[in-house]
Amino acid sequence: MPRPPTQLPQFSSVSDVAKRLSAAGYLTDKQIATTVFLADRLGKPLLVEGPAGTGKTELAKALAAATDAELIRLQCYEGLDEARALYEWNYKKQLLRIQASQASQDGADWETVHDDIFGEEFLLARPLLTAIRRTEPTVLLIDETDKADVEVEGLLLEVLSDFQVTIPELGTVVASRRPTVVLTSNATRELSEALKRRCLYLALDYPSAEREREIVLSRVPDLAPGLAEQLVRTIRALRALELKKSPSISETLDWAQTLLELGLDTLDEAAIGDTLGVVLKHASDQERAAAELRLN
Amino acid sequence: MTAPAAPGGLAGHLDGFVRAIRDAGIPVGISQAVDAAEILTVVDLLDREQLRHGLAAVLLQRGNQRQIYDTLFDLWWPLGDRPVVVAAEDDDGDGEAVTLDAPDSADGELDPAARLREELARLLAEGDEAELARFARRAVAMLGQTSPSPSGQSWFSYRVMRALSPDSLVSSLLEGLLAGGERGGMAEQVARGEVRERLASFKAAVDTEVRRRQADERGRDRIAKSAVRPLADQIDFLRAQQGDLAELRRMVAPLARRLAVRLSARRRQGREGRLDFRKTVRASLGTGGVPVVTHHRPRKVHKPELVVLCDISGSVAGFSHFTLMLTQALREHFSGVRAFAFVDSTDEVTRFFTPGADVADAIRRIGREADVVAFEGHSDYGNALEVFADRWPTVVGPKTSLMVLGDGRTNYRPPGLPVLADLVQRSRSAHWLNPEPRRLWGSGDSAALKYADVVDMVECRNAAQLADFVTTL
Numbered sequence: 001m002p003r004p005p006t007q008l009p010q011f012s013s014v015s016d017v018a019k020r021l022s023a024a025g026y027l028t029d030k031q032i033a034t035t036v037f038l039a040d041r042l043g044k045p046l047l048v049e050g051p052a053g054t055g056k057t058e059l060a061k062a063l064a065a066a067t068d069a070e071l072i073r074l075q076c077y078e079g080l081d082e083a084r085a086l087y088e089w090n091y092k093k094q095l096l097r098i099q100a101s102q103a104s105q106d107g108a109d110w111e112t113v114h115d116d117i118f119g120e121e122f123l124l125a126r127p128l129l130t131a132i133r134r135t136e137p138t139v140l141l142i143d144e145t146d147k148a149d150v151e152v153e154g155l156l157l158e159v160l161s162d163f164q165v166t167i168p169e170l171g172t173v174v175a176s177r178r179p180t181v182v183l184t185s186n187a188t189r190e191l192s193e194a195l196k197r198r199c200l201y202l203a204l205d206y207p208s209a210e211r212e213r214e215i216v217l218s219r220v221p222d223l224a225p226g227l228a229e230q231l232v233r234t235i236r237a238l239r240a241l242e243l244k245k246s247p248s249i250s251e252t253l254d255w256a257q258t259l260l261e262l263g264l265d266t267l268d269e270a271a272i273g274d275t276l277g278v279v280l281k282h283a284s285d286q287e288r289a290a291a292e293l294r295l296n
Numbered sequence: 297m298t299a300p301a302a303p304g305g306l307a308g309h310l311d312g313f314v315r316a317i318r319d320a321g322i323p324v325g326i327s328q329a330v331d332a333a334e335i336l337t338v339v340d341l342l343d344r345e346q347l348r349h350g351l352a353a354v355l356l357q358r359g360n361q362r363q364i365y366d367t368l369f370d371l372w373w374p375l376g377d378r379p380v381v382v383a384a385e386d387d388d389g390d391g392e393a394v395t396l397d398a399p400d401s402a403d404g405e406l407d408p409a410a411r412l413r414e415e416l417a418r419l420l421a422e423g424d425e426a427e428l429a430r431f432a433r434r435a436v437a438m439l440g441q442t443s444p445s446p447s448g449q450s451w452f453s454y455r456v457m458r459a460l461s462p463d464s465l466v467s468s469l470l471e472g473l474l475a476g477g478e479r480g481g482m483a484e485q486v487a488r489g490e491v492r493e494r495l496a497s498f499k500a501a502v503d504t505e506v507r508r509r510q511a512d513e514r515g516r517d518r519i520a521k522s523a524v525r526p527l528a529d530q531i532d533f534l535r536a537q538q539g540d541l542a543e544l545r546r547m548v549a550p551l552a553r554r555l556a557v558r559l560s561a562r563r564r565q566g567r568e569g570r571l572d573f574r575k576t577v578r579a580s581l582g583t584g585g586v587p588v589v590t591h592h593r594p595r596k597v598h599k600p601e602l603v604v605l606c607d608i609s610g611s612v613a614g615f616s617h618f619t620l621m622l623t624q625a626l627r628e629h630f631s632g633v634r635a636f637a638f639v640d641s642t643d644e645v646t647r648f649f650t651p652g653a654d655v656a657d658a659i660r661r662i663g664r665e666a667d668v669v670a671f672e673g674h675s676d677y678g679n680a681l682e683v684f685a686d687r688w689p690t691v692v693g694p695k696t697s698l699m700v701l702g703d704g705r706t707n708y709r710p711p712g713l714p715v716l717a718d719l720v721q722r723s724r725s726a727h728w729l730n731p732e733p734r735r736l737w738g739s740g741d742s743a744a745l746k747y748a749d750v751v752d753m754v755e756c757r758n759a760a761q762l763a764d765f766v767t768t769l
Binding site for chain 2: 013014030031034035038039041042049050092095099187188189190193196197200201202203205208209233234236237240242244268269272284288292293294295
């Protein structure tokens with residue numbers, strides 16, 4: 001088996017990861033920093049799994065910013081196929097090329113045209129191929145992998161283990177520089193064992209109170225620390241309830257922003273009642289929260 | 297590879313750890329074990345947390361395995377003993393600490409248990425996790441030991457808990473967190489939740505430490521076996537406890553969503569339907585007869601209907617709670633669901649499952665309002681099926697997927713096979729989910745095997761099996 005092209009690790013230690021990611025605006029904890037460090041050291045793709053809104057996609061973006069790499073994103077959805085993920089022949093252009101050669105009458109024979117229309121010029125590179133062909137540092141983000149069909153995982157296996165793509169008409173394209181790969185999943189579907197085996201696994205859950213407070217303060221710096229503290233405690237109380245959709249980090253941040261815009265300086269019953277719609281987006285969740293937290 | 301081949305040593309220890317994880321029901325392949333060895337060469341071995349998260353990254357494949365992993369990790373890679381014990385003795389003089397009894401027998405100021413209790417109250421109020429864990433270790437060292445029991449066990453967490461009785465600290469902690477604010481409102485609820493959380497984490501820390509001490513005494517393997525709880529998706533529906541139900545509910549919701557998708561879109565959703573030849577040729581006239589853009593007919597939209605027929609008798613109480621949970625979850629994604637419940641008669645219960653309704657509430661209302669019991673409240677499949685076919689003859693049709701949920705225990709009454717066979721015949725597809733293990737089918741009053749002849753019957757004892765069923769559908 002051909003070894004994937006090697007390259008120098010980008011981080012020197014776990015604390016280096018934490019420092020550079022936080023400089024890129026992403027606060028890590030020990031688990032995240034260690035796993036990212038290992039993914040970089042071992043050259044393995046990183047599979048990040050967790051509920052929506054816990055910063056999975058953000059992590060990939062911060063990673064790209066921290067390593068000065070370009071982010072290439074493949075958004076998965078049901079029905080995603082090779083033509084959308086890997087490459088596609090631009091058949092409209094190919095047709096025009098054939099037409100042009102017929103029209104010009106100067107005897108460009110079939111052989112030439114035939115070779116010609118399967119050249120680089122007619123190839124439409126999709127995210128996976130783009131990421132492999134790039135020579136500059138690249139972070140490849142494969143977002144919501146669980147939404148794609150099982151067949152797509154088979155496709156990913158070749159790309160992720162060997163970092164190469166085979167195009168029948170052109171030959172095999174091998175990565176000259178291996179991209180850093182981040183896959184995310186909401187765990188709505190179990191990904192295949194084969195895919196998981198090739199990745200490092202990172203389960204992202206809601207952050208600890210302390211980390212969440214830091215995140216709020218770093219993202220919404222104008223918020224008073226005391227209010228942030230209150231906010232995070234309330235959010236954690238909401239998460240402890242059995243809700244249809246627990247509030248995520250991004251909703252905490254939205255809430256902090258809302259409180260700031262409204263100029264509220266304390267989070268009392270009235271303030272929560274007015275702004276609960278920012279964090280809880282089901283009517284039944286709101287009712288339950290109001291009852292359990294004794295809002296009225 | 298860098299791992300040495302010699303037995304014992306670090307590699308041997310890692311191997312033992314990997315085996316323990318496998319024994320706990322987490323599948324770890326050979327390549328993952330090899331990767332784990334590689335991790336040892338990369339992480340800073342002096343940093344225990346780095347090692348913990350590093351190994352987790354290659355050994356685990358699901359979020360819910362983490363708890364088991366952490367328990368085993370604490371057993372296999374325990375914190376050292378020395379510094380803590382020394383510190384404890386520095387604080388508290390000598391011998392006295394170990395022979396200590398329940399706090400009421402000791403006296404006032406000099407009592408170390410009382411002093412520990414004060415410290416615990418302070419730490420809980422501050423809520424520093426690391427400090428709390430250190431404290432738990434010290435408390436176990438001082439209070440957790442007793443003379444060995446017949447099984448040779450001499451460390452117990454209940455001794456620590458009794459001596460410190462952290463639950464009695466709740467009111468003073470609340471006082472502190474509320475900082476003089478008034479009681480009874482939202483602030484108190486939030487603070488209560490927080491106190492609960494901190495107490496739970498203190499208890500967990502004490503348990504971890506006691507397990508470590510026990511492992512020293514009685515061997516790691518024995519403790520590892522008893523310390524590990526089954527994974528949530530392996531919990532038997534028929535034996536689910538109150539505490540498990542919340543966990544189950546969380547797992548059922550995404551499954552129901554997938555089930556709904558599977559049932560409604562059997563064929564894979566391509567982007568376009570069949571080629572519309574006429575339209576394509578017509579459009580090609582604009583480009584000199586070359587069909588540059590192809591046109592397709594839109595796919596026919598398939599509107600599925602799902603009929604759920606579930607047994608809610610006492611014998612399957614745990615399961616029926618779950619099936620109704622599933623029904624409720626299906627209703628939220630899928631407007632074409634009709635739900636019917638039966639014991640010895642059948643009634644439609646769709647109206648109780650409006651999207652957003654609370655499941656526990658719906659179940660109470662079904663017990664009160666639905667007409668599912670005709671005679672004495674033991675399941676009678678024959679009668680229930682007949683009533684169903686009789687009162688709602690048009691519900692099952694060629695577009696309908698029928699799902700029966702029940703154990704097929706008929707109390708030796710006629711099973712009503714022809715009625716079911718007819719329903720299956722009329723439906724587009726039919727499945728029966730049975731919460732009993734396959735080997736019990738057909739034993740006693742179970743007519744499961746007879747039903748299995750006319751309908752596709754699937755064993756569905758836990759959430760993992762339900763997930764399998766949904767995948768194969």
